[in-house]
């Protein structure tokens with residue numbers, strides 16, 4: 423008997439935001455392998471298409487007769503009207519979402535308070551906070567009506583403890599943490615589950631975005647230690663989703679060995 427069964431995910435509809443790369447791309451494949459159906463959402467169609475193909479191939483290889491339907495939706499979660507019209511873009515057979523993974527997010531720059539650009543501040547809040555809230559609002563009413571559903575928010579170690587040079591990003595992730603806690607309290611009299619996953623250092627495109635394409639600056643973030651991978655966090659996402667329906671993993675704080683906080687990082691290889 424397997425300790426970690428994914429059987430409960432068979433036939434479920436999973437919507438993942440930021441599914442075109444990094445942390446969000448891998449659970450698409452793992453959920454498909456487990457027999458779930460998927461709605462993959464991000465801004466880049468080409469990247470979404472290749473994740474969708476990989477997910478379909480994984481489902482086929484698993485030889486399951488349930489699940490395996492995959493839809494892609496090109497959408498910017500910071501676009502209020504686009505989110506409001508999202509249901510119209512999802513094929514009818516996938517509109518009853520069971521699991522919402524609010525993963526889309528990013529950080530821009532390391533500017534100190536006083537030098538933070540308005541555009542960066544707005545972009546981070548619009549995606550990391552308002553986008554996540556709008557997506558949640560869109561689906562939670564249906565979850566309440568059906569008395570089911572699971573919202574998995576990707577927070578960060580940066581939402582637990584702030585660091586210099588992360589004034590806006592840390593504030594957005596602290597907001598994700600607080601919002602997740604309010605939601606959990608509001609749905610306590612239902613079967614809806616709310617999880618916040620708080621990863622530490624994960625090597626994805628995240629730091630390349632932070633340093634605006636400067637790959638060598640991004641590489642330094644992970645230098646000398648073995649960071650988490652997108653797959654590591656994806657496995658946590660699938661694990662919390664596959665728990666029996668009476669179990670809610672409310673928070674999952676996961677860091678690589680050699681990281682103890684956003685700033686306490688030991689780099690044995692450096």
Ligand SMILES: NC(=O)c1ccc[n+]([C@@H]2O[C@H](COP(=O)([O-])OP(=O)(O)OC[C@H]3O[C@@H](n4cnc5c(N)ncnc54)[C@H](OP(=O)(O)O)[C@@H]3O)[C@@H](O)[C@H]2O)c1
Pocket residue numbers: 439440441442443444445446463464465466467469497498499500525526527528529549553576577578579620621622623624625626627628629631652
């Ligand atoms: N990497 C880390 O160290 C780390 C640690 C803790 C938490 N996190 C969190 O993990 C999440 C995923 O980040 P990642 O590390 O996987 O970074 P990533 O590789 O840069 O992926 C970010 C994903 O979000 C999508 N995205 C960004 N803005 C979007 C928007 N406005 N609308 C729709 N999709 C959007 C991107 O796709 P498109 O460009 O195609 O839209 C991409 O698929 C983020 O919330 C991040 O804050 C990351």
